[in-house]
Amino acid sequence: MYCNKIPDKPVDNEKIWKKLDDLARANSLWITAYGTGCGAIELRPLHTSRFDMERFGIAMRPTPRQSDVLIISGYLSVKTLKRVIRVYEQIQDPKYILALGSCTIDGGMYFDSYNTINILDRYIPVDVYVNGCMPRPEAVIDGFILLMKKIKEGKAVGWKRYKENLEYYRKNQREIIRNWDLPDYNW
C-alpha cells in the first residue's frame, strides 16, 4: 500500500541551469498551509494588504505535493511531529523548513513538557529559525527574506542533509515517536 523505496542520495549533476533555478526557487516560495502550532495564527496577517507576502512570490498551497516551504509554527508536540514528518517527506525536492518561535529552537516555555520536543533540528532539517514568542509578521517576512537569500546562494540545503542523513533523523524520530507506524519513507 505504501511505496517502500528509500530515496536516493541527492546528486548535483546539473550545473547549467543552477543559477536560474535558484533564482526561480527563491522567488516562488509556496508554503504548505499547515498550522502545526500556536504560531500559525501569526501567518494569517501575511496575506493581508498590510504585509502582503505575495509580492515576494510567496503563496499558500493546500497540499504538500505542490509546495516548497514547510513552516513549523511554534511548539511541536510529539503527536504533531509525526504528521510533520509525513508532510515534510511528501513535499518534493527542493524543500525548505522555516521554524518559528522559541519553542522550535530550545523548547521555549514548554521546555519541561512531557510531550513537546525541545530541539527541532534533531528531527527535521531546519533552514531558517525565526526567534520570538511569537514572532511578529515582520519577523516572519524577515525570515523569508533570509531563506530567499540562502536559496540564492545555494546554501539552503536542508533537504539534502535530510536525505543524506536519513538514518540519523529516523533514529531520533523513532526514539520519541513510540508508536512508529510510518512507512520507510513517506512518498
Add this chain to the structure above:
Amino acid sequence: MVTALAVFLPLLGAFLTAWLTHRNERLSLLITRLFLLAGLAAILVIAARLGAVTDGGLENTMILRTGVMTPPLSIDLKVTGWSALAAVVVYVGALLGVGRFSGRIPGTQPLLLTLVTTSLGLMFATDFFNSFVFIEIGSIITIGLTAAGRCRRRWEVALKTAMISGLVTILYLLAVVIVYRTTGELRLTAISTMTGFPAILVSGLLLTVIMTEIKAFPLSGWGLDFYQGVDKNFAAVYSSTWSLAVLLWSARMLTVLPLPDPGVLARIGAGGLVLGQLAGLRQRDPGRMMGYSTSAYASILLILAGTVHGADYLSLTLLFFTFASLSKTTVFLMADPEEEDDPWKKVSGYVLLLPLLCITGIPPFPVFWAKIRMLTVLADISPLLMGAVILGLFFESVYIYRLWSSRTGPWQKKRKYFDAAFMGAALLAAGTVWTAAGAEQGLSLSGELFRAGFVRDLFLAIFAGGTLLSLPGAFRGGPGEKSPAVWMLVSGVALTLLPLSGNGLTFYVLWEISAFAAVIGVSKGARPSEGTFWFAVFAGAAGYLLLASLVLSDGAVSSPGIPMLLVAAAALLKMGQGGAHLWNVRAYSTAPSTMAAFLSGTSSKAAVFLLVFSASAAAILPLGTSLAWIGALTALGMAAMASLESDYKKVLAYASVSQLGYVIMGIGLTSVLGWTAAIYHTFNHFLFKSILFLGAAGVIARTGTSDYDSLGGLVKRMPLTFTFTLISVIAFAGVPPLSGFGSKWLLYNALVEQGMLPLALVAMFASVVAFLYAFRLLYAVFLGQLAPRHYEVKEAPLAVLAPQGVFTAVLMALSFRPTLLLDRLVPAVASIAGLGGEIPVIEGTALSTSLGYWDAWSVGMMVMGVFGFAFVFYWISGRRPIHVGQLDIGFAGELPPSPEEVHYAGDFFRPFRRALAFLPEIHASKVFGGIVKTADLAGDVFRSLFTGDARTYLLHSLIILTVMILWMKGGTP
C-alpha cells in the same frame, strides 16, 4: 371394431384393475398402462384410417353403433378425424399421468380408466342423452378422484365441484327436455333447426352449461378453486382427459346452438378473455394461474365459435386445445403434490419453460400457429376484437411468465418426478416440429422483404459479428451464473437470419425466437427472477404489438398508419425508450454479463433494423417528431439516472438506453443526415456497448461484485480491460478524436438543418450529462483506491478480453477513418426513398455539409501529434517520477485509515441530486407502477367475483343464464 376397442378397452381394464387393485398394486398399474397403450394403438389406427393427419382428414367420419337399437337407447359414437386426434391426446395424457397419480394414491386406476372411456365417449357422442350419461359419469369420477386421498382441502374442492355439477345437470336436463319437446329428437345437431323462444331458452341453458363446464369467465370461479386445490397429479390427468373432452364436446355444441347471432359468442369470449385475464394478472399461486389459463382457453373457444367456421374451426380448435392440454398436463406433472403450499417450489423455471411457452403461444410452438391464424381471421372481422384478444393473451402471458420466472429452484435431482414430464415435453417438441412443418403460411428466408444493400449487410454484420464475439465469454458464466451460451447462440442465429427473412411471418417468428431465447439466456443470471420476468413481459408486449401490426398489414412488416404505429411502439419497447427502460435495467443487471453484452450491443439493434427497414420513410414521417422527442428525452433522462445509479451493470443498462435515444432521434428526423447519424451511431453503439458490457463481464467474473462501492482501483490489476473500457467510454462520450463524435456531429447537423434547436439542446444536454456517468464508471471501477480484498484479482479471462480487443480495433479504425463506413453508408441512405434533406459530401477523409465540416483523420493526427510531443517532451525533460503506493497521498499528514475509506464512490453526484430536488422526481417506474396499480384495481373488481364459495358460483351461473336469455330475447324480433 377398432373404434369400440379404442373406446371401451379402458373400461375393460377398469373392471380388471378394480379386482386387482387391492391385491397387487404393481400388477394393477402395469395392466392399466397396458390397456391404455392398447387403446392408444387402436385410436392411432383409427386416426390413420381416417387420414386425420393429412389435409381435410379432420372431417372424415366413422360411425360406431354399439347396440341394435338407435340412440338414445344405444350408444352411437361418431369418430371424426378431428376427435380421433384429440383422443390420442387423451390417451397420452392418461398414460403420462397414471403412474404418478395412481402410483401415489392406490386404488384409483379403475376410476382413471373409466374417466378415459367417458372422455372418449363424450367426444364421440352424437346425441343429448348419451352426452348426458357421459357428463354425469365424468363429473362423478372427477369428484371421486378429487376427493381421493385423505385431505380436507381436496374434500372441499370435491364438494364445490359436486355442487356445480349438480347445477349443470339440472340446466342441461332442462335444455334436453325442451329440445325433445320441440323437435322430438335427441340428436345434438337437432337443435340447430330450432327457432323462436325455445331456441333462445335452449341456447341460454346450454351456453350456461358449456361456459360453466369449460370454465369460461365469469363462470370460471370454481375452475380456479379446482386447479388450486386439487391434487396436482390428478390435475395433470384431468387436463388432457376430461377437461379436453368437455372442451371439444363444447366446441361441437357451440356450432349447432340456435343462436340469433353467433357473433355474440365472440363478444362474450373477448370480453371474458380481457376481463378474466385482467383479474388473473396479479395471481401468484401457480395452480390458480393454470386455472386462469384454462379460462383463457375457454374464452378463445367462444371467440372461435363465434367467428370461424368449417375446416378452419376444426383445425384451430384442435391445435389450440390439444396442445394446450398436453402442455398443462406436463406442467402439472412437474409439480410435487406432497408440497401443499407451492408444488412447483423445487422445479427450476428452466424445465417449466417449454410447456409454458407452448401455452402462451410463442413461436414455433403449435399454439402459435393457431393463434396467428385466429388473429388473421379476427383482423378481417373486427380489428377491435383482435385488439381485445391480443390484450387478453398478453395478460395471460404476464402471469405465465411470472410463474416461470419465479421458479428459481435448482435442477431437480430426483429424476422420478420428471420422467413423465420429459415425455410430455418430448411430445410437445414433436408436435411443434410437426405443426411448424405443416404450417400453411410458409417460412421463407429468401424473399425480398428487406431491400438488399449496404445497410442491410451492415445490420447482418452487426448481428453475426456481435453474436460471434459475445459468444466466447458466454461459455463460462460469471460467479453464481450458468452459461447462457446455447441460448445466446439460438438468439443470435435467429437475429442473423432476421434481415434475410422472406416474409412478415418469418420475421416475426425469428424475432420471437430471438427474444425468448434471450429471455432464457437472461434467466441464467445469478439472481434472475426479476429481470427475467420484466424482460419476458416487455418482450411479450413488443411481440404482440408486432404481431398485431403484422396481422393488420396483411403480412407486410408494416404499412403506414396504425401498423406503423404498432411497429414503432414495438421497437421503442424493445429499445427501452420512453419509459420502457424498466426491463432493460432489470434484465441487463440480473443477466449474465456476456448475455447483457449481447442484448445491449447486438440484440437491441434488431429494433433499429425494424424501424429502419419496416417503414418506408414516408410511413415514419408522421411519427417523426414525436419519435425524435421520445428519443431525446429518453437520452437525457436515462443519462441522469445512469449518473445517480451505483451498480455497474445498471449504469451500463441506463447508458445503453440513453445512447439508443440518439438513434431514435436520428430516425425520427427522417432526413438523410438523420438516418446516417442513426445508423452510424447504431454501429458505434454496437461497438462500444459490447466492449463495455464484456469489460463488465470480466470485472464481475474476477471480483464477484458489480457494486461501485466495493470496486475501485482495478486499473492496476486489469490494465487491458481498463484500456478497452476507457476507449469505449471516450467514444460514447463523444469526445474527439474517437468515433462517438462522428455520430454526434452528424446528429447536430441534422437537427440544425431541420431547425430543431430545442431538440438539439436536449441532445446536447444529454451528451454532457453522459460525461457524469462516463467518468464515474471509469473512476468507481478502475481508478481510485484498490480495496485489499481485490489484491489478488487477475486480468479478465481471454474469452471476454479478445472480443473486446477486436471491437476496440474496429472502433479505433472507425475513429480515425470514419469514411471507411460513411463512404458506403451515405449513398446507401441517400438512396432510401422519402428521406429529405441534404446529403453530406465526402472528400477524401473530410465530411462536410452546408453547415459545417469535419475531418476525423486530421483531428486524429493532430491529437496524436500533440500528445506524442507532450509525452516525449516530458520523458526527456527530467528525471522519471517515482511510482508511489496507493496510500501515499497527501492526507493532511495522516496515514489514510484504509483504502476503502479513502475511496470516494458512494452517492458520487450528490449535489446533482440536491440540485434536482426541487423538481418532482419523475420515475418511469412510478408511471408504470401506476399503470400496474390501476390494472390491479380493475382486476380486483373482477377478482372479487371469485369468492371461493360454491354458492356464489351457482348464483353466477344463474345470473348469467338469466341475463343471456333476456339479452337474446331482446335481440330477436
Add this chain to the structure above:
Amino acid sequence: MADDLMTMLRETVEDYRVIRKRHGYLHVSVPRERVMEVIVTAKSRCGKNVLQLISAVDRIERDIFQLTWILESTEDASIFMVSADYPREGCKVPTLKDMWPSAVFFERELREMFGIEFPGNPRQDEDFLLEGWEGIPPMRRDFDTLEYSMKTYGERRKREHVDPRRLIAEHTGEWDTPVPSRKEKS
C-alpha cells in the same frame, strides 16, 4: 432544583458532604460506593441529562484520586458536581458508557493521563492523545516532567538572556519603564 437534589441525596446517601452550593450549582462529595447511584438518580430523577466532564485530581498527599463528575441539565443549565475519592494504587472506577456514550472519551483520557482504570469501557486501552505512551502516566504528580523531558527530548540549549529594556536603553539612552526588580521589591 437544588432542593430536588438535596432531597434526592438525603434519600439515597446519608453521609454526603456539600462542598459548595450556589444558585444552580451544587458540588457534593459522596462515598465512592454510592457515587454511581447518585449519578444515576440525578440523571433519572433530577434531569441532569448532560455529562460535561469527568475530571480527576491527583491528591498525592492523601494518596487518593479525587474524581469529579460534572453533570448539567439542559433545562435550566444548572450544574451538579459529584466528587468521590479513590485510592491511587489500582484505581478502578465504574464506567458510565451506558448512560452517556460520550463518557467513553473522558474515561479514555483519564486512563491515559492518570492510569485510572474503567473496567467495562471497551475502548479504555486505546490511545487517546498520547500515541504509544509507556510508563508512568504523565498527569500523575509523581511523574517528573522536567526529568522526562530532559531525558527524552534532550538538554535544552543554553540561552543567552537579553533584557528588552536594555535594548531599549541602548537605543534611547534611558529606561522608559522603571519597573522595580524583584530584589528591590522584597
Add this chain to the structure above:
Amino acid sequence: MTRLLVSVILTSLGALVYGLLLGGVSRVITASIHGRIGPRLTQNFIDLWKLFRKESSIHHGTMFWMAPMFRLTGGIGVLLLVPIIAGNSVLTNMSFSGDLLLVLYFMFFGCLGMALGAGDSGHPYAVVAVSRGLLQMSAYELSFSAAVLVLALGLGTFSIENIVSAQQGGILNWNVFRFPFATAAALITFLPMNMTYPFNIVLAPQEIPIGPPTEYSSRFLSFMFSGRAIFGVAKLILFVNLFFGGAGSWSSLLIKTFLLYMYPLFVSPVFPRFRTEQSVRFLWFVPTSLVAVDLLRVIL
C-alpha cells in the same frame, strides 16, 4: 506542411507566454483591488520554471502520468482548431479539420483527461472536486452550447470562419449585438469555464485542497499550468471569434482578448463562492433562460 508545423509551434508557444502574462496581470490587478502591491508581472513564469525544474516528483499510475499530457493536448488542440486571425492562411492552423461542434466537444478532452488523472491519484478530495467539476460543466455547457447553437442556427453555419466573416462590416454586425442574450449567457458561462469566483467550486483550496491536481507536483504540475494557460487563451480567442467580431489583425486580437480577460477580474474578487448545487442550479436556469430569448427570436 512545414509552414503549418512552424505555425503550430509558434502559436502554442505564443499562447503559453500570453496566457501566463495574462495570469500575471490578473494577479496584479486582483492585488490592486485588495490594496496590495501584488506579485511581479512575471511571477507565473517564475512559478512555472520552478515547478518545471523541481528535482523530484511522484506518480500514482498510468492515468495519473498521462493526465497532464491530456490537459496540454486539450489546450493546444482547442487553440489549433480555432482560427486565430481570420483570413490569415497560416494562423488558422488546423481549423480546417473541424467546425465549431468539434471545438465544443474537444474542450472536454482536457477535462476528461484531468478527471481521469485525478481519479487515478486515489485522493478522495481530488475526486470530490471532479464530481463537482463535472456537475458544473454539465450545467454551463448546457447554456454555452445553447448559445453556440443559436448562433449556428441564426447564421446558418457551424464553421467558425464563416461565423467570423458574417460579423464583418461594422461593429453592429458583431454577434454581441445581433444576439445580445446569447452573448450574455455565454459570458456568464465564461466565469465557470475559467473557474473564477463565484464558480470556483472545483479548485476550492479551503474546502478540498486544490481539487483535482491535489496530488500533482513538479513537472506534472508545470504541464498542467501550461495547458491551462494555453486553454485559457484558446477560449478567449474562441469567444472573440464567436461573439466579438473575430480578429482581423494582431492588435485587435490582443486588445479584444485582453479586454475579455479582464472581465472576470471585475466579477470574481467581490463574490464569495457558491455551493455546488447553487452553482449548478444557477447555471442551469439563468443563462439558459437568457439564451431562450434569442432562441425564440431566431426560431420565430
